[in-house]
Amino acid sequence: MTTHTMVSGGRELRSHIESLGSEAVELTVAARHEEAAGIISLTLRQADGRDLPAWRPGGHIDIATPAGLRQYSLCGDPSRADEWMVAVLDEPDGRGGSRWIHEHAFESSNLWASSPRDTFRFSPAESALLIAGGIGITPILPIAEDLAKNGARLRMLYTAREAGAHAFSGRCRALGGSELWASGSRGRIPLRQELEAAAPGMAIYCCGPDSLVDEATELANELGIGDRLRVERFSADVEAVRAGDSAFSVTMRRSGKDIVVPADVTLLERLGEEGAFVVSSCHAGICGSCETPLLSGRAEHRDQVLTDEEKAVGDCIFPCVSRALPGEHLVLDI
Known part of the structure; x- marks a missing residue:
């Protein structure tokens, strides 16, 4: 036993x-x-x-x-x-x-x-550039292995401060096109060079410290390939409540309750006050755990989970950080 x-x-x-x-x-x-x-x-x-x-x-x-x-x-x-x-x-x-x-x-x-949740939105590709920093290798490695298994051409850069500080180094080396980068002796990885060399249609994934993700995002947008970059963050500099925020009204469709969310309170906090159970974790708009269906009304999406296209569709909201746009009334499937 x-x-x-x-x-x-x-x-x-x-x-x-x-x-x-x-x-x-x-x-x-x-x-x-x-x-x-x-x-x-x-x-x-x-x-x-x-x-x-x-x-x-x-x-x-x-x-x-x-x-x-x-x-x-x-x-x-x-x-x-x-x-x-x-x-x-x-x-x-x-x-x-x-x-x-x-x-x-x-x-x-x-x-x-919890059950697994996917905010990286991995999809098959014929070629991919994968950039990982530190513990950021954890979502990148299964993506790289899946792509390689299906015949994709890969270029993977995995940076850590020192040689020998790379987790899963054996699995990384087994992938063709991977390079373990020691920033302590070689400096920062040449992101501009790598992104400029990315072939048309090449999928790009990045996960790691904010400095790495921010630089990759800025360069990709500058080079006009921001739509091909998918990132995941482990932290976020997000203000859930900001100066200038205003109160807004919400209908909780399942319970039939109409509530008001004050200017200095998050939607998640207000839902909790009404006894509505919403799984939540990061309280920073990065983990995706509090995703709530949005039936009507336009939201100010402050999360870093949804793409611009998904924000435009507007069928869900992350209440830990997001709110209603001024003058909007939100109806939630909760």
């Missing part, structure tokens, strides 16, 4: 497990490995032995920690229905979630997570 150990976390952990709602998945740590200095990988299986929900390259899950829900990209093999893999960077100066996982998640211990 196999026994599993619940990791410690007390009341705070239990409350965040409960916040996952009906999509909570109980997981067992099947294996733990050190992939690079400060980075561990966890192989996770469903505690009851059943197959796990399917996921696509670029997808991520929320893991409950005493510090809150934290997002981790799935970095294993999507064809494996029996296991997921995540990699966790130890961040002593972070918000506490990753530090707690490093200290408590060992083989046979249990974790609770």
Whole structure:
């Protein structure tokens, strides 16, 4: 008989497990490995032995920690229905979630997570340029492996401060066209040169520190290829409530409630006050967990999940940061 150990976390952990709602998945740590200095990988299986929900390259899950829900990209093999893999960077100066996982998640211990969510919007391509920095390799690597498996031409640049600090270096080297870049000895990767050399129609993916993602975004827009760039961020400089914001009205279609969201309160906070359960995690518009169907009304989309085209369609909203445009009344499917 196999026994599993619940990791410690007390009341705070239990409350965040409960916040996952009906999509909570109980997981067992099947294996733990050190992939690079400060980075561990966890192989996770469903505690009851059943197959796990399917996921696509670029997808991520929320893991409950005493510090809150934290997002981790799935970095294993999507064809494996029996296991997921995540990699966790130890961040002593972070918000506490990753530090707690490093200290408590060992083989046979249990974790609770959400079903997979995909904000990277990976799609097949004949060629691709993939740019990763640090722990940003985690969503990039499954994308690269899927593309390579289907015959795409790849150019992948993975930058870390030092040689030997690259996680999953063996898997990276197995991909044709990949280069492990040590910025400490070589300086910053030549993003302009790489983007200028991108062939017409080449898909471009980037994930890593804000400085890397910001530079890639600015250069891609300058070169007129911003529509081909897809990025994922681990943090965001977003003001959920700004000076000059105004109150707005909302109808909660399912409950029939009409509410007013004050100027200094987020839509997510106001929904919570009314007892409406919305899964949320980052509170910065980057993780996608609080996506809520928008039935009518125009929103001011402050998230970094939706593309410009998706924002124009306007059929959903991320209430942790987004609001109604001035004078608009929103109707939510909640």
